[in-house]
């Protein structure tokens with residue numbers, strides 16, 4: 001099957017996202033000719049070797065830690081110090097090979113180093129391909145919250161080689177499906193009916209259009225956070241035992257219940273959320289045991305996307321939109337009811 005190419009149209013910073021099989025072999029073609037050194041940022045457990053595809057460039061590999069704790073400013077400092085030692089200049093390149101954590105951290109290091117060097121992303125998870133590697137959001141966590149320090153730094157190219165998904169653990173696959181289900185509610189498109197290359201390409205296309213229209217999330221881009229307000233709170237409250245895509249699946253169902261409570265959608269649309277997320281995508285919509293609704297509401301109120309009070313992306317007659325100032329009492333009672341389902 002032919003590869004699909006989706007362009008993220010951002011004027012002189014436009015770039016292509018290549019989606020297909022066997023693409024890593026021709027990775028060199030998307031790397032600027034002037035880059036004589038490539039800093040590959042990846043993790044020990046990622047079984048993807050890109051070095052043989054980089055021609056006669058000088059290559060160094062930089063490993064980052066396996067879990068969310070490595071998504072930190074100290075990892076960025078370590079990477080940047082390694083880049084100095086390797087001799088990375090502004091003409092060279094950072095190549096991020098991994099899931100969303102790797103592309104976020106490596107992208108942020110690239111954005112900061114020498115005030116910005118090129119980065120190419122090779123996402124190795126479904127979630128990375130349909131979301132994290134596209135659109136230029138980079139960043140790290142602070143003890144106070146997720147992704148609180150970061151930059152918009154668009155990659156030069158993104159290469160989604162579906163061969164790497166063959167070894168993807170089942171749980172990681174489900175996490176990707178959580179993000180993919182989100183796109184269903186933006187377009188109503190039956191993505192699961194498409195072959196995998198087209199399915200990923202359609203998600204990338206939806207995201208590319210939104211990013212092209214609102215790169216820095218002044219407005220419309222926020223709809224990409226559908227289901228994420230509760231999801232981020234759940235990730236923190238469970239100390240990341242619940243993975244991002246799993247939390248998004250729950251967040252989508254909760255957002256539908258909340259929208260119904262506020263009179264924005266009817267029961268059929270809530271049922272559609274359950275049918276798509278649980279029956280079609282095969283995900284769980286249950287709150288993990290032991291999470292406290294009051295604590296979750298507290299965490300949601302601290303969400304960095306909150307503009308005024310509790311802020312959610314909610315469905316309605318005009319599709320998804322950002323709804324600020326949702327009453328705390330309403331959110332708490334819907335969440336308590338949601339937990340008892």
Ligand code: GLY
Pocket residue numbers: 131132134135137221224225
């Ligand atoms: N993951 C949401 C965004 O890129 O805006």
